Amino acid sequence: MTLVVALALLVGLGVGSRYLPMPYLVAGPGITLDTVGRTEEGPVIRIDGADSYEHEGSLSMVTVQYAGGPQRRLDFLTVVRAWLSPTEAVLPEELLFPAGRSPEEVSERQTVQMNDSQTSATAAALNQLGLGYDAIPVVGDTVEGMPADGLVEPGDVVLAVDGEKVLTRSEGEPGTVVGTALVVERVGSREPGEPVVLTLDRDGEEIEVEMVSEPGEEGRAAVGVLISDEMDFPIEVDITVGDIGGPSAGMMFALGIMDRLSEEGLTGGASIAGSGTITSAGEIGGVSGIQQKMVSAQRAGAGYFFVAADSCSQVFESAAYGELEVVRVETLTDAVEALETIRTGEGELTRCE
Structure with a gap:
């Protein structure tokens, strides 16, 4: 009788936990978007007021896809499955939805960050090209x-x-x-x-x-x-990324703008992905979710992944580690020099240690 009751309680607990809402987020590989490519609406980066060019190769921004949140809590089994997955991560809900902030406020903040990153990327690209503003x-x-x-x-x-x-x-x-x-x-x-x-x-x-x-x-x-x-700015730069928010695509935007403005392509036909914020002075900052973003890049066929020096510690925890050539950069100049190395085959790439 004791065993029967215990078994019944265990089964009941398992069934109940299936519907128990959990205050966690699941972070998984998201979409990739080639900043020098095209969508159904046209070029991702459109430039008016200057000649622009299209080249072989890709410079892709990568994203993390989040599941869960205050309005759509995950159940216990989903969280456990994600915890056991090599490509996903389980995170506290407050990392994305701080206490006292509504989901609408979080979304609005991410939109502002995306717009600011595009402005900073344009400034950094023009600085790098020696174009005044x-x-x-x-x-x-x-x-x-x-x-x-x-x-x-x-x-x-x-x-x-x-x-x-x-x-x-x-x-x-x-x-x-x-x-x-x-x-x-x-x-x-x-x-x-x-x-x-x-x-x-x-x-x-x-x-x-x-x-x-x-x-x-x-x-x-x-x-x-x-x-x-x-x-x-002396030119108008319009970047179309849909509903994607946040500042982490700044580096790839800057490289994409430079590629559009350069007669000679930056990549030499290579497929490059990466993630990092950027300032108008060209300083590249670290971001979270590198583990999942590397998987996104690998699935999209990228051969190289550019990562900010501040994010290097996350690289080794990714399921895609060893499948991509990871390049460490601290400034936009570093990224441009790394692209030249890839394009020419001369020199050495700087890696995370």
């Missing part, structure tokens, strides 16, 4: 309770700090600090409590506002102005 420091918002609150408005363009003109990118010498970085540097160079005078362009009118700085991050002087460089 302007970067103008524009106020996005002010911090409530800080000195600039009520004096500086969103949309104001910062023209000068303490009467010294803020150089935009087109006005500064190569390698000099310009734009937003110059504003931050000049404001932060004083002692907290010292006054700051900002000259602003507000709707075409030049005005001056004076305020007393306060201690900010690391004790440096701050006034509570949130600014960023508004890019004024």
